[in-house]
Amino acid sequence: MSLSDANATSPTGGEPSYLPRTAAVVAGPARTPAAAVTAAVAAAASVFPVVSTTSPAERRRWLDAVADALDVAGGELVALADEETALGEARLRGELSRAAQNMRYYAAAGESGAWLRARIDTVEGPPRLDLRRAELPIGPVAVFGASNFPFQFGVLGHDTCSAVAAGCPVVVKAHPAHPRLSVRLYETAARALASAGAPAGVLSLVVGFEAGLALVDAPPIAAVAFTGSQRGGMALVERARRRPTPIPVYAEMGTVNPVLLTPAASHRAERIAEEFVDSFTLGAGQFCTKPGLMLAPRGSGVVEAVAGKVRAAQGGWLLTQGIAAAYRDGLRTLEAAGGRMLAAGPEPEEGYAARAAALLVEIDDLGEDSPLLEECFGPVALVAEYGDFDEALKAVARLRPSLAACVHGGGEGDPDLVRAVAELAGRVGRVVVDGFPTGVATADAMHHGGPWPATSDPRATSVGAEALRRFTRPVAFQNVPDAALPPALRDGNPWRLPDRTER
Template sequence: MTDTTIDQVDAIARAAKDAFAVTSRTHERTRADWLRRAADAIDADAEGLIALAADETALPASPRLAGELARTTAQLRLFAKVVEEGSYLEATIDHPDATATPPIPDLRRVLRPLGPVAVFAASNFPFAFSVAGGDTASALAVGCPVVVKAHPGHPETSRRMAGVVSAALAEAGAPAGVFALIEGFDAGLALVDHPAIRAVGFTGSVRGGRALLDRAAARPDPIPFYGELGSLNPVVITPAADAARGGALAEGLAGSFQLGAGQFCTKPGVVLVPEGSAVEAALPGLLAPQGRLLTPSIAEGFAAGADRVSGTPGVEVVAGDAAPGGTASRIAAVSAADLVAHADELLEEVFGPFTLLVRYRDDAERDAVLGAFDGNLTATLHHEASEDVTDLVTRLEGIAGRVLFAGWPTGVAVSWAQHHGGPWPSTNAQFTSVGATAVRRFQRPVAYQDAPEALLPDALRESNPLGIPRRVDGVLVLP
């Protein structure tokens, strides 16, 4: 199949704009039905989708791809529940109050969908962060048509998934243009530039994401860009935790940073350990053989990144293949002082089975290392219950969107409370790409002042026909 032409992108984007005139006024229960019908269709074609993805990516069909496909359909069904429950609309009503200063008219505020959304699929999750992944599900949920730019790492899987979703939406009665797939680098840029597109969702590298962010901002009418980008996901192991259970922590770390050949955005890429750490002593014996990485470009990027870090002054390769260009698992170590001195070289994500141990002597060195980090998706703390780590937790909150205790960051639950984001460059700090509140990215607030009841959205009508939670005159009112 050839790349999508610029004229085809234009036609697809225009069709999405036409569809938005329908989806923006479609009832919540109807949109929820679209999502469930898509999920059912994907489940019905699970065997074929998984076999195709395994062939294209070399990821194991079971449990990896089977689990990821189940996660994908679960996401669609979660967002169906989100729109039916209704609090995602943030419906707020202020009745008139002439005694207030200044007087308050009848004001009613609700979140409305932005418009057609461009979604750039990820390389490392051919299902869950791809054609029918979380960005697509959350945009469709709130009434935004979606145009997906397929990732070249799994084109056949993307086409098959797009066919399944398109057929399911059509059978469910969704309007033409509500969902489409495009392919090709130039087509993706044309999509971001198209005036019909009102937001961009992206999962990938900082470099690629920054290029799209700048392009979205440079439009005559700038649009929001929501990128899930690079992350080092620092882990802090306290001396007490290391002494109490260093061997077990080493096993957990080895499993986490090598999971999926290290091709997870939540891989623990930098681990702070006390000097003379039991974790460091045990870790070299826990390296596992790795298969091929997802794409040749990822393999090349991993080798170059691992070589860059390994060749930085003060860095020692403590385990794994240190030969230039190698793609086997690798563990390197550096002192806290050298990490701070070479932070620009060392605190850049290496996507693949690599982790960097940072040896610290005291709390001051540990805190200096944490102060060198930019934003991350996650930060993890392993400590003992007897330790006071209040200040340390505050530091971790400052550099990550999710703080974990006693576990490992690989694996992101899809739930109401989940947050998958963090300060730049990991993503946009205010928003999440996983979990119920991911829908907030594709909505904007609109207030209606002294509007006739018949012209109000259902969510703001006095009788509350949707039966949703609302804030009325400052008081949260449950249905």
């Protein structure tokens, strides 16, 4: 969120709702006063003992009910999302469908109990010890969703679903890029949760910049999940650190994701360039996984191919006035830092428009402190050429760590591909071969995170079954009577956890 977004006002004094295609600002929902934030957090705290000890199978039923409600309300939700984001109905229909699928995935992952990592050991004495250990829910979670994925990373996105599946009530802060949609999503979920018998307080919503700050400060909040810019994420990390009781902030932030072509991939330069441009312009370039830098062999034809594709690429609308202004400023910064405009495409004439652009940069100018490696949120990417592959790997070693990276090579027999994967694996959270990272599959083996500055905690993922672990902490119980143990560790395995280990 930019400062201009945070301080904007709608015609009625509530949270402004932007219409990217026309630049109009219409009345949005009322901002949540401090007392109401306190009440929402208190409700989450009061219901935590119930939610955390409700069986994962019952929590699955809650989440499945919300997923069903999303399916039913799809037409209304997509129309509202398109009005506030200009991402297009086709894209948004697909995203809403995946959001419902994700919800069912996390519901099933929660029911499996694998995230609890329940362990029971007997240590012969004297004295004889009965040791039982599990990862238990930590408490109410504050969620700050993303601007660019209103369904999959919004009010009912990955963070909310994984937290509830792990037994933690959630208080979500509505995103200023789509506040009316945020409210409608919450209302849809609240009705479904109530009909499924979930206790009131398992999910709440607050609106407004000040409400978000109060949410982080609220003593019962045990963790924060955030998706957005580095500036926003680190502001939350610092605020949470200054609390009397500091709490973790799992921030997934913006980075420049590199694409590396080995010399053996040169014969596919035209096709790779086409897919590269398609990827970094998808959704007007508003993806945290957007490929932002291509390193290609000099003379491979990649530069010319990228330029031709960009000139034909249609522009799009960015989500808010602040994001559009930051994009224009970002392009100027890249050019001032030595980037030369390679090609630019057409753009819409109205609203928060942005044109596709590619800049040519010198590989020696790529360094950790270079402005060339600052994320420019929008449909822009850099291209650099290298002379030999060692030069390319040295440049990779100077890049800031990121969420993902791609290597295009000559197959299993390409030794440069092997070297590239090894180098990149130490600097990113996901390595893609012969593809692009724009899509993130919701699967057990997925890791959507990365070393600093990609995320605030490189061990955490915001996508996949491991996402539940962010909202737990390990507790060991020694010689504790069965009735006093959490259900996951009791004799008889009342939750019927298939992954419980007993020795």
